[in-house]
Amino acid sequence: xxxxxxxxxxxxxxxxxxxxxxxxxxxxxxxFGARPFAKNExxxxxxxxxxVIPPPNVTGQLHMGHALDETWQDVLIRFKRMQGFETLxxxxxxxxxxxxxxKLEEHLRKTEGxxxxxxxxEKFVERVWEWKREYGSRIxxxxxxxxxxxxxSRERFTMDEGLSRAVREVFVRLYEKxxxxxxxxxxxxxxMCRTALSDAxxxxxxxxxxxxxxxYPVKDSDEYLVVATTRPETMLGDTAVAVNxxxxxxxxxxxxxxxxxxxxxxxxIIADEYVDMEFGTGCVKITPCHDPNDFEVGKRHGLEEVxxxxxxxxxxxxxxxxxxxxxxxxxxxxxxxxxxxGYLVKVEDHNHNVGECYRCGxxxxxxxxxxxxxxxxxxxxxxxxxxxxxxIKFVPERFTKNYINxxxxxxxWCISRQLWWGHRIPAFxxxxxxxxxxxxxxxxxxxxxxxxxxxxxxxxxxxxxxSALWPFSTLGWPDRTDDLDYFFPTDVLVTxxxxxxxxxxxxxxxxxxxxxxEPFHTVLIHGLVRDAQGRKMSKSLGNGIDPMxxxxxxxxxxxxxxxLIGNSPGNDMRFSDEKIESMRxxxxxxxxxxxxxxxxxxxxxxxxxxxxxxxxxxxxxxxNELVGEVTSNMEKYEIGLAAQKLYEFLWETYCDWYIExxxxxxxxxGDDKRNAEKVLAYVLAGTLKLLHPFMxxxxxxxxxxxPGEKTALIVAKWPEYDCSLDFADIEGDVESVMSAxxxxxxxxxxxxxxxxxxxxxxxxxxKREIFESMMDSFCRLAYASxxxxxxxxxxxxxxxxxxxxxxxxxxxPMSQLxxxxxxxxxxxxxxxxxxxxxxxxxRKLQNEGFLTKAPAEVVASEREKEKSIISxxxxxxENLEALR
RNA sequence: GGAGGCAUAGCUCAGCUGGGAGAGCACCUGCCCCACACGCAGGGGGUCACAGGUUCAAGUCCUGUUGUCUCCACCA
Numbered sequence: 001x002x003x004x005x006x007x008x009x010x011x012x013x014x015x016x017x018x019x020x021x022x023x024x025x026x027x028x029x030x031x032f033g034a035r036p037f038a039k040n041e042x043x044x045x046x047x048x049x050x051x052v053i054p055p056p057n058v059t060g061q062l063h064m065g066h067a068l069d070e071t072w073q074d075v076l077i078r079f080k081r082m083q084g085f086e087t088l089x090x091x092x093x094x095x096x097x098x099x100x101x102x103k104l105e106e107h108l109r110k111t112e113g114x115x116x117x118x119x120x121x122e123k124f125v126e127r128v129w130e131w132k133r134e135y136g137s138r139i140x141x142x143x144x145x146x147x148x149x150x151x152x153s154r155e156r157f158t159m160d161e162g163l164s165r166a167v168r169e170v171f172v173r174l175y176e177k178x179x180x181x182x183x184x185x186x187x188x189x190x191x192m193c194r195t196a197l198s199d200a201x202x203x204x205x206x207x208x209x210x211x212x213x214x215x216y217p218v219k220d221s222d223e224y225l226v227v228a229t230t231r232p233e234t235m236l237g238d239t240a241v242a243v244n245x246x247x248x249x250x251x252x253x254x255x256x257x258x259x260x261x262x263x264x265x266x267x268x269i270i271a272d273e274y275v276d277m278e279f280g281t282g283c284v285k286i287t288p289c290h291d292p293n294d295f296e297v298g299k300r301h302g303l304e305e306v307x308x309x310x311x312x313x314x315x316x317x318x319x320x321x322x323x324x325x326x327x328x329x330x331x332x333x334x335x336x337x338x339x340x341x342g343y344l345v346k347v348e349d350h351n352h353n354v355g356e357c358y359r360c361g362x363x364x365x366x367x368x369x370x371x372x373x374x375x376x377x378x379x380x381x382x383x384x385x386x387x388x389x390x391x392i393k394f395v396p397e398r399f400t401k402n403y404i405n406x407x408x409x410x411x412x413w414c415i416s417r418q419l420w421w422g423h424r425i426p427a428f429x430x431x432x433x434x435x436x437x438x439x440x441x442x443x444x445x446x447x448x449x450x451x452x453x454x455x456x457x458x459x460x461x462x463x464x465x466x467s468a469l470w471p472f473s474t475l476g477w478p479d480r481t482d483d484l485d486y487f488f489p490t491d492v493l494v495t496x497x498x499x500x501x502x503x504x505x506x507x508x509x510x511x512x513x514x515x516x517x518e519p520f521h522t523v524l525i526h527g528l529v530r531d532a533q534g535r536k537m538s539k540s541l542g543n544g545i546d547p548m549x550x551x552x553x554x555x556x557x558x559x560x561x562x563x564l565i566g567n568s569p570g571n572d573m574r575f576s577d578e579k580i581e582s583m584r585x586x587x588x589x590x591x592x593x594x595x596x597x598x599x600x601x602x603x604x605x606x607x608x609x610x611x612x613x614x615x616x617x618x619x620x621x622x623x624n625e626l627v628g629e630v631t632s633n634m635e636k637y638e639i640g641l642a643a644q645k646l647y648e649f650l651w652e653t654y655c656d657w658y659i660e661x662x663x664x665x666x667x668x669x670g671d672d673k674r675n676a677e678k679v680l681a682y683v684l685a686g687t688l689k690l691l692h693p694f695m696x697x698x699x700x701x702x703x704x705x706x707p708g709e710k711t712a713l714i715v716a717k718w719p720e721y722d723c724s725l726d727f728a729d730i731e732g733d734v735e736s737v738m739s740a741x742x743x744x745x746x747x748x749x750x751x752x753x754x755x756x757x758x759x760x761x762x763x764x765x766x767k768r769e770i771f772e773s774m775m776d777s778f779c780r781l782a783y784a785s786x787x788x789x790x791x792x793x794x795x796x797x798x799x800x801x802x803x804x805x806x807x808x809x810x811x812x813p814m815s816q817l818x819x820x821x822x823x824x825x826x827x828x829x830x831x832x833x834x835x836x837x838x839x840x841x842x843r844k845l846q847n848e849g850f851l852t853k854a855p856a857e858v859v860a861s862e863r864e865k866e867k868s869i870i871s872x873x874x875x876x877x878e879n880l881e882a883l884r
Numbered sequence: 885g886g887a888g889g890c891a892u893a894g895c896u897c898a899g900c901u902g903g904g905a906g907a908g909c910a911c912c913u914g915c916c917c918c919a920c921a922c923g924c925a926g927g928g929g930g931u932c933a934c935a936g937g938u939u940c941a942a943g944u945c946c947u948g949u950u951g952u953c954u955c956c957a958c959c960a
């Protein structure tokens with residue numbers, strides 16, 4: 001098989017043909033599956049490494065944000081798997097309450113002209129399940145085509161049986177501890193979704209509105225107060241007017257009443273610190289049922305609560321003649337009537353922040369309503385502590401502050417939603433005696449009066465209530481399972497900074513509360529993927545790039561690399577065609593380098609040869625350094641850096657230099673050829689391992705063609721830094737030859753000499769030995785027809801072009817191309833440049849402070865540098881002298 | 885109002901614990917050299933936003949300024 005592939009490897013890498021086959025190979029091999037309490041071959045316990053996926057919406061489609069998120073996770077999982085950890089990546093999907101419900105409602109409206117109310121709750125929910133069955137696998141398939149090595153046997157859904165049990169258990173526990181309560185409080189209400197929202201689900205955007213100034217006459221007086229409002233319709237629910245207690249302008253009126261225009265209700269004038277004397281007139285109308293601050297004021301002063309809007313934001317029976325008007329119609333009518341009645345003082349343009357539903361985008365109304373809440377204070381404290389203690393680390397570190405601010409500032413969490421799709425609240429009401437049961441099991445009979453007139457609470461829970469439990473509910477909690485014992489706490493959570501409040505914080509306090517432990521030790525935060533212009537990718541802008549199309553056209557590996565390379569945690573990135581193309585090119589480069597090596601391979605086992613030539617030692621040494629650096633980068637989550645180093649090593653070090661340096665040997669045959677093959681294959685194999693977490697498909701495909709290997713690359717052992725491959729002492733020698741080659745190429749390029757025109761090269765060098773041992777390669781790469789070693793410079797330098805490194809003077813006779821005068825000028829420029837460099841170094845070395853305070857190795861390296869520059873300068877000078 | 889990010893080559897961005905200013909793309913020159921034109925060789929191009937400070941040494945640490953983006957809070 002491997003011979004066949006070797007011969008048939010196409011010239012251009014074709015990802016589509018490879019990826020499906022390779023993914024099947026991994027799945028059939030069972031490499032994704034994790035076993036609790038697994039043992040190593042020697043019988044020792046294997047360490048677990050666990051990631052739970054941020055569950056995408058079950059009916060959603062993969063977008064670039066997911067692609068980035070999943071790729072980072074897969075890189076970590078594959079890296080740890082190769083390092084010998086028992087890795088578990090738990091996949092799954094979220095029922096996404098509002099999002100999914102809205103999606104289906106839209107679908108129903110478009111295709112059948114029905115609303116959810118036409119169907120009724122039971123039928124509607126059944127339709128959502130059907131929808132889920134139909135589309136739920138789509139995103140899972142998309143994850144697979146990215147290469148995600150999840151343990152699919154453990155796939156979970158937030159509404160499957162086990163997770164629903166966890167949700168119910170948590171609800172009941174918190175209720176029994178008094179940490180969940182039901183109350184009539186002010187909440188954010190979306191009139192389109194007709195549900196309550198949590199604070200986190202409201203997004204604010206600045207909009208130009210108006211500030212209406214309205215006159216409220218003081219009862220039995222000629223005086224009046226002027227209040228300002230951005231929402232005149234809420235005046236129907238006013239139950240007081242407040243002023244600041246320090247405000248001398250109004251102190252005489254405190255305790256009196258005003259008459260509410262259009263309504264006629266008498267409102268007390270109260271004093272409250274909340275009022276800012278500087279803003280507007282210093283008088284505030286108080287509407288406890290429709291403004292969160294007013295609600296607090298109302299509680300402090302025992303004010304009447306008048307709710308004037310219903311669940312569709314239509315004025316209700318408390319709105320008198322305005323009943324039945326939608327909120328904006330009511331606003332218009334009320335403003336007209338105020339004007340007619342002479343109550344309207346003025347109207348100003350006013351920029352203010354309007355809260356919008358994060359799912360449907362409509363303006364939310366603050367209204368009082370019966371809802372369920374999680375009491376946050378007792379939960380937030382320990383959740384802050386566990387982060388401060390260092391048991392959970394954010395990467396990058398700055399997001400710690402972000403988290404702590406969120407946690408400390410958070411108010412009670414409104415968890416009830418007036419939706420149909422979700423976990424129904426396990427509260428049961430007795431219609432006869434009014435008793436409420438909160439129970440783990442469904443109730444059919446009232447525990448208090450025995451009545452069977454029992455109904456369950458209509459509301460469902462906030463989607464995030466179930467995702468908050470994800471790290472342990474997916475492992476079997478509330479049962480005590482092997483998975484839970486072995487894999488929990490999980491290790492790294494990978495997610496975007498945009499859901500720290502929604503999700504990360506809630507997982508942390510939930511885990512601390514119910515598991516008594518942190519859910520993970522590291523939160524790896526990434527930024528958003530933006531388009532080439534830096535805009536957020538969104539459906540409405542139509543600027544989203546579909547990762548599936550990218551995969552189809554360029555391959556999953558190219559997509560992954562494009563998302564990884566040069567990206568650093570917490571920072572947004574731009575995604576562009578150029579980037580993906582350059583990564584496709586990189587994949588192709590790897591492909592062709594491998595194809596070349598495989599074509600030339602006659603060995604049947606990858607093993608280093610007994611004797612190594614200098615360039616072999618050089619590449620092994622460089623490779624070995626790479627192993628150390630990449631491993632250390634990975635451990636510090638510097639994935640983008642690691643990717644970049646691999647890119648450079650493979651392309652520049654391995655392909656552009658090592659492959660070129662060994663070509664002559666491969667053509668020559670014999671032991672020398674076989675030794676070169678061995679080193680080429682060894683380094684290629686090692687690089688494939690290092691690259692595998694980043695580009696799993698192409699590396700596995702190539703790996704399968706390598707001789708002698710039995711196991712799949714996905715479970716190959718991650719390379720370790722190897723002291724026996726450290727040939728630092730010889731690196732300098734090889735670099736000397738490389739420097740000479742570069743200079744010669746440079747000289748030729750400047751004179752536009754084509755590679756086909758070879759020239760004689762004469763060397764006066766301190767390192768004759770290394771040049772001699774690399775003679776064939778040197779000639780090839782320096783386009784030399786012959787190399788002559790000199791003991792002294794040529795007597796006459798006219799007609800030569802020259803160059804110098806710190807150990808070698810190079811003379812190339814090119815009489816027809818070299819103008820002696822121009823050559824002199826060029827050398828003078830070079831000399832000037834070198835002398836400038838020398839000055840900089842010498843200045844440092846003459847600085848007393850530098851010599852005494854800088855680390856010895858830094859001083860030593862500066863001395864080396866000085867010596868080297870001096871040596872180059874001397875040689876340039878000699879060349880110049882000879883020319884003049 | 886509070887917090888934070890970013891400001892480095894024409895564009896997009898790396899630069900980890902202070903000591904060489906870098907990559908990709910674009911650009912210029914020359915090359916189809918028996919792995920790759922999705923390529924090879926060579927090259928130009930940067931007061932690392934600005935002003936101070938710490939240090940022998942600062943793109944890298946500290947302070948301030950300007951510009952820009954984001955998150956949180958929300959004053960009617």
